[in-house]
Amino acid sequence: MRLPFSKMHGLGNDFVVLDATAAPIELTAERVRFLADRHFGVGCDQLLVVEPASRPDVDFRYRIFNADGGEVEQCGNGARCFVRFVHDKGLTDKTAIRVETRSGIIEPRLEADGSVTVDMGVPELEPARIPFDSGSDAVVQPLQVGDTMVPITAVSMGNPHAVQVVADVDAAPVATQGPAIESHPRFPARVNAGFMEVVDAHTIRLRVYERGAGETLACGTGACAAVVAGVLRGLLESPVRVHTRGGELSIAWQGRGTPVMMTGPAVRVFDAEIELD
Numbered sequence: 001m002r003l004p005f006s007k008m009h010g011l012g013n014d015f016v017v018l019d020a021t022a023a024p025i026e027l028t029a030e031r032v033r034f035l036a037d038r039h040f041g042v043g044c045d046q047l048l049v050v051e052p053a054s055r056p057d058v059d060f061r062y063r064i065f066n067a068d069g070g071e072v073e074q075c076g077n078g079a080r081c082f083v084r085f086v087h088d089k090g091l092t093d094k095t096a097i098r099v100e101t102r103s104g105i106i107e108p109r110l111e112a113d114g115s116v117t118v119d120m121g122v123p124e125l126e127p128a129r130i131p132f133d134s135g136s137d138a139v140v141q142p143l144q145v146g147d148t149m150v151p152i153t154a155v156s157m158g159n160p161h162a163v164q165v166v167a168d169v170d171a172a173p174v175a176t177q178g179p180a181i182e183s184h185p186r187f188p189a190r191v192n193a194g195f196m197e198v199v200d201a202h203t204i205r206l207r208v209y210e211r212g213a214g215e216t217l218a219c220g221t222g223a224c225a226a227v228v229a230g231v232l233r234g235l236l237e238s239p240v241r242v243h244t245r246g247g248e249l250s251i252a253w254q255g256r257g258t259p260v261m262m263t264g265p266a267v268r269v270f271d272a273e274i275e276l277d
């Protein structure tokens with residue numbers, strides 16, 4: 001079978017995007033891993049599948065698979081690329097879209113300058129929702145990682161994040177601590193590990209070791225989670241510019257009980273087809 005796809009990215013966090021609005025696409029974890037493979041397949045951090053909505057009050061459903069084949073709840077950079085994709089493919093002409101994800105409905109909006117703003121919903125801060133087996137809802141919690149005690153803030157943007165503050169993000173132990181935090185027993189569903197350098201109250205530098213994908217050039221939900229963690233810790237004030245290795249995002253959050261707003265670019269790089277067994 002020949003499978004048409006688009007290759008897209010949001011700040012270098014790259015995606016293979018499939019249109020399943022007209023007919024379902026049979027996806028196995030093995031197929032996802034093949035498509036995501038940078039040597040034997042197409043290559044991406046996440047695979048996104050656009051599907052028809054399952055209810056009348058939303059426009060589409062979109063599903064997210066990590067490069068390791070696992071289906072996950074949310075993806076910020078993917079949400080912006082989803083909007084670019086449905087417009088480029090003529091699937092809608094609405095600029096404000098309601099879309100179902102595994103973690104609920106999000107509301108992205110295509111801006112006049114081509115950037116996309118996404119209402120990413122209200123962050124969950126209760127550790128039990130992460131799930132984070134700590135029995136406490138303190139904003140900063142100790143996490144034993146090897147020989148090091150790491151103070152982290154656990155935030156769910158639909159998907160789970162553990163954010164730590166570092167002095168210099170370029171020197172942060174992302175490659176070593178990232179996988180250890182991702183699979184830490186305190187996070188039974190695994191977690192995305194964020195390393196945030198606070199530059200000033202409105203600016204951070206961020207790297208994220210993503211669950212199921214490794215370090216990516218940018219992580220949209222990771223940026224939202226880092227800003228939430230920074231505001232809760234009294235280090236940041238909304239809005240915050242988030243500098244990633246792939247570029248810049250703007251994140252606004254007015255505090256507990258309010259949604260996180262994310263604005264950034266979305267790029268369709270090329271369209272192609274691939275032969276699947």
Ligand SMILES: N[C@@H](CCC[C@H](N)C(=O)O)C(=O)O
Nearest residue numbers: 075076077159211219220221
């Ligand atoms: N890159 C994404 C997040 C993708 C999912 C994540 N790796 C997870 O497992 O939760 C983003 O831009 O948010």
